[in-house]
Amino acid sequence: MNEKKQVQVNELVDFALKCRENILDLSTNGGCFIGSAFSCIDILSYIYLQFLDYRKIKNCDKDRDLFILSKGHAVSALYAILAELDFFPKTKLSNYLSTHDDLYWHPNTNIPGIEFHTGSMGHGLSLGIGMAMASSKNGFSNKTVVLLGDGELNEGSIWESILIGNAYNLKNLFVIVDRNSLQANMRTENLIPLNSLEEKFLSFGWDTYTCNGHDFIEIDKIFHSLLSRKSDKPVVIIANTIRGKGISSFENDPKHWFGSFSLDEVKKLKNDLLSESNLEKQCD
């Protein structure tokens, strides 16, 4: 992230809107985990445009920043971002779920910009730790970012890795928890309560931050504060989000984890998305 660069909120909002439209396009012809993708798309838009050096990722530079989408089922959000940033032609999105291409329900390394084939909950953090350790050993100053789902925090392997991240002082490791408070079918607090997540991460020794994961100014404040950080500890940002954010009829509704729509429905949903986005801009 460039220290002097001021965050351009409108640019980010417009970028995230285009990405949400891309995700809606992917919700036809077999569907995608749209609720999960909409909850993390703002945070992904921010980190790709402001935090990660995506040009180096695109070039496959050895010292590139590394991003792992541990909640792999939200991959439609990642496809949407990578298409917008020209990792591959946008027309490729029309191959979604075709066996002649590799755009399916979980990430895979045949897609430019994707580091690891994730999807099984609880793997991404240990993978990220290994990559961050390797980067340190190489003397690189790159960052490793892992996006976790909050439901994923049910997995014991995540807590093993949280202990290890602290033990090895991985200051180049940045974890973002997409805290939409819903897992597949249930509200997290009604099943295996996670609160207070902040206290949990703090007690595990991580530098812990919380923000509204849809508010670019709040997100930016945290990422900017990281620039002057003196700590050697790994960072976790708990991004409070709303599953399905962007289309009010989807928001916070467990039924809209996955969505598969006809072309006519998508057309209408895009109108809803646009009008709600305009409304939000006016309110701002």
Place this chain on the structure above:
Amino acid sequence: MEPYEEKLYSLIEKNNKIVILTAENRVSLRNLPEKIPNNFIDVGISEQSLVGISAGFAKQGYLPIIHGMAAFLTMRSFEFIRTDLGYPKLPSVLVASFTGLSGTANGTANGPTHQAIEDIALMKLVPNMTIFAPADIVEKCACFDFIDNLKGPMYIRDSNFESLDYNRKKFEWGKNECIKNGKNVAILSYGFLVGICLEISKKLSNLNKEHSLYNMRFIQPMDIKIVDEIFENHDMIIVVEDHLESGSLYESLVYQKDKKKSKAKILGINLQNNFFHPGNFEDVLNESGFSVDKLFEKISRQI
């Protein structure tokens, strides 16, 4: 340093991209942490993360050598091995200690929690996995001369035994070893049981009983050339292994027999479907039928 530690140390001196990882299992690594602090990572008792972290290293071009107790390394982290190392063909080495009956060899008497008697069966299921079960420390160390060429993960069924005294042939990657070339009956084994089978072989030779003895150290991919030779030259094949029958080498050879339409008989001497009763090593061998005397009795009956 012990020979295995010396081996790893010399590898790292030549190749700084090798990292040694363990889930707080340091039996064979005690002297290494202070010698290679920058290449040694102990993640504590967390086998799943151990494998995930190793996959992260491998993805970044490092060669992880991963240590753990076999029961936990293969079972608790099975999905991580399958998905994060096997599927992407990441070069890596899993060194599993306390395997099969050798779990009792260091004076311990591990209960069923610690018995790895299905490890080969599990590792066979992992795509792109090489399975190597050395007969002794010499073979175990020898295989590390070839790991730079790995095209995927490798599982070492370590028994950490002293070196065996026999006229060994030059170690070749992927090749099993014919220790004694005879007729009629072939005795096949791997791991520390090769040592016991060597003693049995000597006793059989003293009685002029014709037989062959094979060290089947490379279990997957199968050394088809030597398997063909075994089926062509013998009427009876006896497979001795401290593993459950399900997923065993015996089972693979039954499949090969069917495929080759061979008329050879195959006898599997293994743990069948049973845990073994823990105790002192010699007692366990005797009780489970793998002592020299008990095995000799079973095998000589077939010759």
